[in-house]
Amino acid sequence: MVTHPPHRAGVFATSALVLTLLALPTRASAQEVFTPREDIPDAHLRGVTHVVCVTFPEGAVPEVPVYERRALGFEPAGSVPRARTVPVSRWVDPGGSQEDCFPAFEHERLNHHGVSVRYAHVMLDVRSGRKAWLGEGGADSPTATWITIESLRTLEAFEDRGIEFRRLLREDSLLIVREEPRHDASPVELNFHDGDFSLGRRIGDYAEVLDFNSYTEKYYRRGWVRLVDARGTLLLWPANYPSHGC
Structure with a gap:
């Protein structure tokens, strides 16, 4: 694996998606799919501050946990089925984890019992523009959904990726x-x-x-x-x- 330099800042299965089959160096069954650009309004890609990726390990419940913004912070507000989301990109690996990546437009960092937790206002459907707040991290379980929030300002979102x-x-x-x-x-x-x-x-x-x-x-x-x-x-x-x- 190539070691990237410091500060190096350097893809949903619905009928509206175009599937790109790639010649991958490892698992031949793995695929990266993108929502067609013509299906994404320009306004839904304007003002993006972060890229938020949701990883579903093998065996994970296909749901995205969401939060509600309150005066004193954020509270769990249920979950959104993965089938109801339309990310910009989706990594599909039948033999392993799946990953959906979305644009985000706001970001907050709060302290919970001495632990810093980040939240982002994420567009879970890049066609309709529907948004929800997601929290970074996940439950302590090998099958728990895991969420990362990475900045575009610093190009952190491109680290260790193509x-x-x-x-x-x-x-x-x-x-x-x-x-x-x-x-x-x-x-x-x-x-x-x-x-x-x-x-x-x-x-x-x-x-x-x-x-x-x-x-x-x-x-x-x-x-x-x-x-x-x-x-x-x-x-x-x-x-x-x-x-x-x-």
Whole structure:
């Protein structure tokens, strides 16, 4: 496994989903599926602050525990069946755990009996826009649902993951890699089919694209891409095994 550099910031089974079968290096049955970009209103990807992923271990009850926001904090408010959610991406592994990842728009950290707990306002259906509060972590059980909340501001959401450079782009949009993190910087040619890419620093709306060279065991900057567009619409998404638009 590649060890990523410090600060490196570097995918629901419904009829509306497009299934992408990937040539995976381990379990051939594992699949990563995405909600088609045309099914996601731009407004539902605008102002995203975190990526929240819900992991369902083998044997887990397919439900997402939700919370209600109260004056003094958050209280459990039941659960939402997984079948009623529409995430941006879903990792499906018949022989292991499943993972659904959603955009989140607010984040709070509270102290419970001396333990810091984070909560996020998550869009559980990226088509309809339905949201709920989720809490980080899970019960102490090997079959308990587990929830992670990771920041886009610091690019934490891309750590130890691949990058989907094209899945959130509209059909009429172009992915442009630039020499500097500016809209007027010169474009750079980059073949996304050939490289071990991760994200480095974030400057403004741009993220640094790094490529790991296995011979030198070093990371090299290949350019900068927009993380969000001029209206704040999210353009990149973390992936378990990115297709790079294939």
